[in-house]
Amino acid sequence: MRIALAIGTFFILLIHGIVFYDQFFHRWERNQIAYFDQARAMAKTDAERAALSDRSPRIEQIVVSNFGETRVDRCTTCHIASDDPRFATYAQPLRTHPYSIAMGDAQKDGKWERRHKFSEFGCTVCHDGQGRGLEPKYSHGEDEYWPDPLLGHTTQESWRKDYAPKLKGGEYLEANCAQCHTDPGFAGTATVEKGRKLFFATNCYGCHRIEGLSDGTIGPDLTEVGKKWKLDYLWGRIADPRAILATSIMPKFNLKDDEIKALVVFLKSRKGRNFAETEIQRYKVKLTGGAELVQATIKPVEIKPAEMLKQGEKLILDRACTACHKLGARDGGIAPDLSFEGAIKDEQWISDHFRNPKSTMPDSIMPTFRFTDDEFKAMTAYLVSLKAAPALANGEATYKALCLRCHGEKGDGNGPIAIHLDPFPRDLTKAGFMNSKSDQRLVDSIRNGVAGTSMPAWGKLLTDEQAKGVLAYIQTAYTKEPRRELKARQLPEKNPIAMSAESVARGEAQFVNRCAGCHGKKADGKGPNSLDIQPKPRNLRNARFVGSVDDRRLFESILYGVQGTAMPPWIDYGLNNNDVGDLVNFIRSINQKPKGGQNAVATK
Amino acid sequence: MLGWLTGLGLFGSGILSAISNFVFIKPRATYGQPQRFSIGKPDDFPPGVRATLGARGLCVVREGNKIAALSTTCTHLGCIVGVSDSGFACPCHGSRFDQDGTVTGGPAPRPLPWYKVTLAPNGELEVDKDIEITPGSYLSL
Ligand code: FES
Numbered sequence: 001m002r003i004a005l006a007i008g009t010f011f012i013l014l015i016h017g018i019v020f021y022d023q024f025f026h027r028w029e030r031n032q033i034a035y036f037d038q039a040r041a042m043a044k045t046d047a048e049r050a051a052l053s054d055r056s057p058r059i060e061q062i063v064v065s066n067f068g069e070t071r072v073d074r075c076t077t078c079h080i081a082s083d084d085p086r087f088a089t090y091a092q093p094l095r096t097h098p099y100s101i102a103m104g105d106a107q108k109d110g111k112w113e114r115r116h117k118f119s120e121f122g123c124t125v126c127h128d129g130q131g132r133g134l135e136p137k138y139s140h141g142e143d144e145y146w147p148d149p150l151l152g153h154t155t156q157e158s159w160r161k162d163y164a165p166k167l168k169g170g171e172y173l174e175a176n177c178a179q180c181h182t183d184p185g186f187a188g189t190a191t192v193e194k195g196r197k198l199f200f201a202t203n204c205y206g207c208h209r210i211e212g213l214s215d216g217t218i219g220p221d222l223t224e225v226g227k228k229w230k231l232d233y234l235w236g237r238i239a240d241p242r243a244i245l246a247t248s249i250m251p252k253f254n255l256k257d258d259e260i261k262a263l264v265v266f267l268k269s270r271k272g273r274n275f276a277e278t279e280i281q282r283y284k285v286k287l288t289g290g291a292e293l294v295q296a297t298i299k300p301v302e303i304k305p306a307e308m309l310k311q312g313e314k315l316i317l318d319r320a321c322t323a324c325h326k327l328g329a330r331d332g333g334i335a336p337d338l339s340f341e342g343a344i345k346d347e348q349w350i351s352d353h354f355r356n357p358k359s360t361m362p363d364s365i366m367p368t369f370r371f372t373d374d375e376f377k378a379m380t381a382y383l384v385s386l387k388a389a390p391a392l393a394n395g396e397a398t399y400k401a402l403c404l405r406c407h408g409e410k411g412d413g414n415g416p417i418a419i420h421l422d423p424f425p426r427d428l429t430k431a432g433f434m435n436s437k438s439d440q441r442l443v444d445s446i447r448n449g450v451a452g453t454s455m456p457a458w459g460k461l462l463t464d465e466q467a468k469g470v471l472a473y474i475q476t477a478y479t480k481e482p483r484r485e486l487k488a489r490q491l492p493e494k495n496p497i498a499m500s501a502e503s504v505a506r507g508e509a510q511f512v513n514r515c516a517g518c519h520g521k522k523a524d525g526k527g528p529n530s531l532d533i534q535p536k537p538r539n540l541r542n543a544r545f546v547g548s549v550d551d552r553r554l555f556e557s558i559l560y561g562v563q564g565t566a567m568p569p570w571i572d573y574g575l576n577n578n579d580v581g582d583l584v585n586f587i588r589s590i591n592q593k594p595k596g597g598q599n600a601v602a603t604k
Numbered sequence: 605m606l607g608w609l610t611g612l613g614l615f616g617s618g619i620l621s622a623i624s625n626f627v628f629i630k631p632r633a634t635y636g637q638p639q640r641f642s643i644g645k646p647d648d649f650p651p652g653v654r655a656t657l658g659a660r661g662l663c664v665v666r667e668g669n670k671i672a673a674l675s676t677t678c679t680h681l682g683c684i685v686g687v688s689d690s691g692f693a694c695p696c697h698g699s700r701f702d703q704d705g706t707v708t709g710g711p712a713p714r715p716l717p718w719y720k721v722t723l724a725p726n727g728e729l730e731v732d733k734d735i736e737i738t739p740g741s742y743l744s745l
Contacts, residue, residue, distance in 0.1 A: 006606045009613025016620045023624065039725070047743070051722035054735055059633040060640070072635060084725035111727060119642050 028077045028134050032057040035080045035087075035094050042086055059134065064122040067179070067275060073122030073131040075139065083118055085111070102188055126176050127151055149230060151176065151268075159232035163239070166257060167231045175226060175268035182276040184296070194259075195266025200297040202253055202320045204263075205290065206367030210270055212282040214290045216367050219250060227271040234264045249420060251323035251332045294370045303374040312382030315375055324366075326405070334420050335366065336454055337405055342386040344449075344456040351380045362452060362542045363422035389461050395473030398466060402458060403474075411478030413535075421454045423525075424535055428474050431481035433564030438486060443467050452544030489560060495551040497581030499588070507586025510579055518566060523590060533566040543591040554584050639733040646671065646729055646745050654687055662719070662731060663687065665703075670742030673719045673731045674705050680712040692716065704739050715739060 036052055043049045060080065062073040081087035081094045088096040097118075099105040104115030116126075124131040128148035133139030140150035144158040151172050155164045171191050178192040186193070196213075199205060205214035211223040225234070236243060238260050241250035255263070285293065303311055316327070324334040341350065352359050354376050357366035371379070392398040399407075406425040408415040413427040428434060434442070446467045447459030458467065475483070497503050511523065518537040520527035525539035540546060558580050561569035570580070641660070649655060649666045656663045656676055661684065663674045678685050678694040685692040691702040699710030706715045720735035721743045729743075 002606045002610070006609040006613070009610045009617070011613075013613040013616040013620075016617045020620045020624060023628075047723055047745075048725075050743075051724065051730075054720060054732075061633055061638050063635065063637050074633070086725055114726075117642070119638075 026057075026134065027136075028059075029057040031078050031093055032080055038094070039081075039084070039086070062119060062122045064120070064125060067121070067125045068271065068273070071122055071124050071131050073124050074134060075123040075129070075131060076118060077134055078136075079123070082123075083114070124148070126173055128176065147227065147230075151231075156230075156232075159230075160236060163232045163235045166261065167235065171261065172231060172265055172268060175265045178266075178269035179271065179274055180276045182274060189269075191262050191265045192269050195262035195264070197297050198255075198259055198263050199266060200294050201318075202255070202323075203367070203369055205294065206369050207250075211272075212274065212277055212285050212290075213293055215286075218365055218367060222267060222270055224272040225270050226268040229267075231264060231268065234267050235260060238263050249334065251320075251334050253320055253323050291370055300372040301375055301378075303378045308378050308381050309385055312378035312380070315371070315379050316382060319369070319371075321379075334417055336417065336421075336456075337402075338383060338386065340386055340389060340461055341383040343389060344458065344460045345383075347380060347384050350383050351376065354380060360452075360544065361454065362544065363539060365420060365422070392462075392466060395466075395469035395471075396477070398462065398470040399473050399477075402461075403470065406454065411474060422536075423453050423539065425454075427535065427564070428478045429480070430564035431479050433562065434475070434479040435481060435483050436486070436563035439468075439471065442471050446471060450545065451548035452542040452546075489556065491552050491555050491559070492577060493552055495555075495581050495584050496577060497585060499585050503582050503585045504589045507582035507584070507589075510575075510583050511586055514570070514573075514575075515583070523587070529566075535565055537566070540587050541590060546587060546591040551584060554587070555580055558583060640730060642724060642728045642730050643673070644728060646723070649729075656687060658684070660731070661733075663692070664729075667742070669745045671721055671729065671745060672742045673721050675717045675719065675733075677716075678712055679707075679714040679716065680710070685716070706739070 036055060040049065040052050043052065059074055060076040062076065064071045064073055076082055078093040079095070079097075081090065082097040085096055087094055088098075090096075099112040099114070106113050106115065122131065123129070127150055129140045129150035130138055130146060130148070133141075135141075137143075142149070142156045142158075144156055149156055155167055159167065174189045174191050177186075178189045181189055184193060199210075199213075205216055207216040207219035209215050209217065209221045209223065210225075211221075229237075233244065237245065237248070237250070238253070238255065240252060241248040242252075301311060301315060316322070317330070321327070321338075322330040322332055324332040326332065326335075326337040326339065328339055345353075349360055353361070353364075353366075354369075354371075356368055357364040390401050392401060404415060405417055406415040406421060407413055407428055408418065408425070411428040413425040415425060418425050426433070443464070445455070447457060447462070447464070449455045449457035449459075462470070511519075512521070515523075516527055518527045518529045518533065519525055519540055520530065520537075523540040525537045527537065530537050538545070555577070557567065559569065559571045559575065559577075561567045643657060643660070643662070643664060646666075649664050649671060651666055651668050653666050654663060661675060661677050663676050665672050665674060674692075676685050676692065677683075678696065678699055680694065680697060680699050683694055683696040685694045685699070685701065688700075691700065691708070692705065693700050694710065694712065697711050699712035700708045701712070701716055702708050704715070705718065707713075717736045718739050718741065720732045720737050722730050722732070723743065723745070724730045
């Protein structure tokens with residue numbers, strides 16, 4: 001008992017002793033004592049000696065409130081000789097911070113003078129790192145959860161090994177310089193500048209928003225990207241988006257290492273508010289969507305009529321169109337094949353699609369890029385010139401060359417680019433749907449395409465025989481089930497109810513009651529039930545599509561349902577021709593007829 | 605023997621705790637502005653100047669080659685005193701101080717403190733508001 005007591009109290013003493021030692025004999029204290037000793041030994045004058053006489057180790061602290069959130073910066077507690085020119089050749093932590101003209105330091109009477117005084121700027125404004133930490137492991141250690149690891153010099157253990165060698169070095173410091181020095185020609189931030197140019201030149205701005213610079217909505221907002229993510233993550237997301245985030249839809253741009261570095265440095269400099277940008281500047285950008293920044297950053301190409309095609313081709317390849325689209329041997333794996341664009345689309349459509357993708361395909365995710373009129377013309381001219389049809393031996397070869405990219409290897413509508421298409425490609429294995437349509441209707445869909453969707457009019461490229469061939473291949477290889485005789489249906493050729501305000505109102509009431517659950521209150525196909533049904537309900541505000549289908553087809557879909565989808569036959573629920581007539585009028589009334597374009601012609 | 609050991613353990617712990625308590629009763633660092641800071645080059649203060657640095661609560665006095673820094677925080681209730689012909693004057697309750705900060709009138713109970721000024725190795729003047737020195741002692745440049 002007494003032994004236990006004795007050991008216990010001894011143990012308590014031991015713990016007390018350890019805590020006591022830990023609290024009184026810090027590494028920073030030893031550093032400071034070493035500094036005082038050495039400085040005293042160096043002191044030549046009484047004044048120098050006097051300056052040191054009263055100093056004892058203590059926590060040195062700089063409170064910086066001008067740059068972002070208030071920073072508490074205790075770096076000089078250890079790096080106490082940072083501003084003492086006599087320690088230029090010493091080892092860290094007792095080493096003078098280097099003077100450099102690049103940082104604005106100037107020599108006066110043979111002595112250096114700092115432009116960025118530590119008392120005003122602290123250390124973390126430039127270097128990042130944890131300013132409050134008093135131990136190396138806290139202030140610039142390798143903790144993967146710290147938001148701002150010491151910039152440029154620390155490669156953390158958790159970082160991907162293959163990126164690590166590319167992430168060391170002072171270039172990353174530029175990101176912090178650029179938070180104040182935003183003027184384009186600033187000598188100290190050349191890499192940031194290069195990154196900014198690339199951000200516009202590779203069309204990143206089309207998808208990403210950065211407040212004050214761009215307003216894309218497809219990708220994540222990058223306004224605060226530099227605050228949130230670390231170097232290795234940014235590097236990875238640019239170099240190979242899917243390797244870092246499997247669900248990323250960002251294309252893999254084939255950038256060189258130094259270009260990725262420039263983009264990383266540029267992104268690292270975006271930490272929300274940029275101290276040098278004024279409210280007025282940001283407001284201006286908001287009004288114009290950053291158009292003038294794009295113009296200022298990338299010089300418009302001067303289009304010479306003789307070289308129009310060549311220049312159009314170069315623009316398409318240089319400005320990253322093929323990062324998403326396929327064109328000949330290049331393939332971004334995200335968007336449709338442009339290799340025969342000239343054969344299947346007319347000039348008007350291509351030009352409209354360039355200027356405003358949503359005007360030709362309401363649910364397209366393609367961003368609106370900013371090119372000059374001449375550039376648009378050159379790019380359109382180049383695409384229009386792509387008329388060469390591929391040699392297609394039989395139905396199977398045709399399917400593989402033209403259909404597989406969207407409808408997939410198994411014909412189930414899960415082609416490599418399908419997830420980026422809206423509406424989704426048709427599932428050709430669904431016998432219910434495939435067998436409820438006449439061969440003629442299916443061949444027509446192949447030949448005329450489906451307006452307002454990514455399904456092009458292959459008739460421009462295929463003969464009637466070839467289209468039939470590919471349908472036959474689809475039916476034997478994918479649909480499989482033998483076709484049954486189609487029952488003849490009683491359908492009006494034209495809507496018997498005349499278009500009128502009353503009819504539209506009745507149709508709307510019907511729509512809200514019966515259809516809005518799936519097609520949504522706005523008729524955009526995004527009703528509450530749409531989440532878990534496949535294929536997704538039609539977007540009935542897709543004017544191109546609605547304009548292209550005739551009354552008969554709308555009547556058929558509503559009255560008899562669409563087999564292989566969630567659309568039920570409403571005739572079973574008591575709808576008659578008059579009700580459907582009202583519904584059709586309502587649907588037509590919310591879609592203005594599109595003008596021009598090849599797909600505006602109704603398909604039968 | 606065991607009794608001794610127990611006693612030593614308890615007593616030792618007690619002493620260590622007591623010392624720690626005394627030392628750490630005051631935090632080693634607070635988040636206020638630092639008390640030791642640079643005020644610029646000596647050239648920024650030509651001889652004869654009495655410059656007040658508002659944000660720092662200081663008046664820098666230079667006479668010939670001697671330089672000193674006085675507090676401008678009134679010792680009565682802590683208002684910031686202004687420089688007057690005869691020294692300093694407090695706007696609140698009328699305390700007056702002479703050139704050296706000695707009270708010449710009003711409710712202020714103590715003279716204005718003088719702070720330690722040193723010449724840092726980078727050639728700038730540093731004031732340490734944690735160290736008060738006897739009024740009238742200057743740093744000679
Ligand atoms: S505070 Fe200055 S006189 Fe009262």
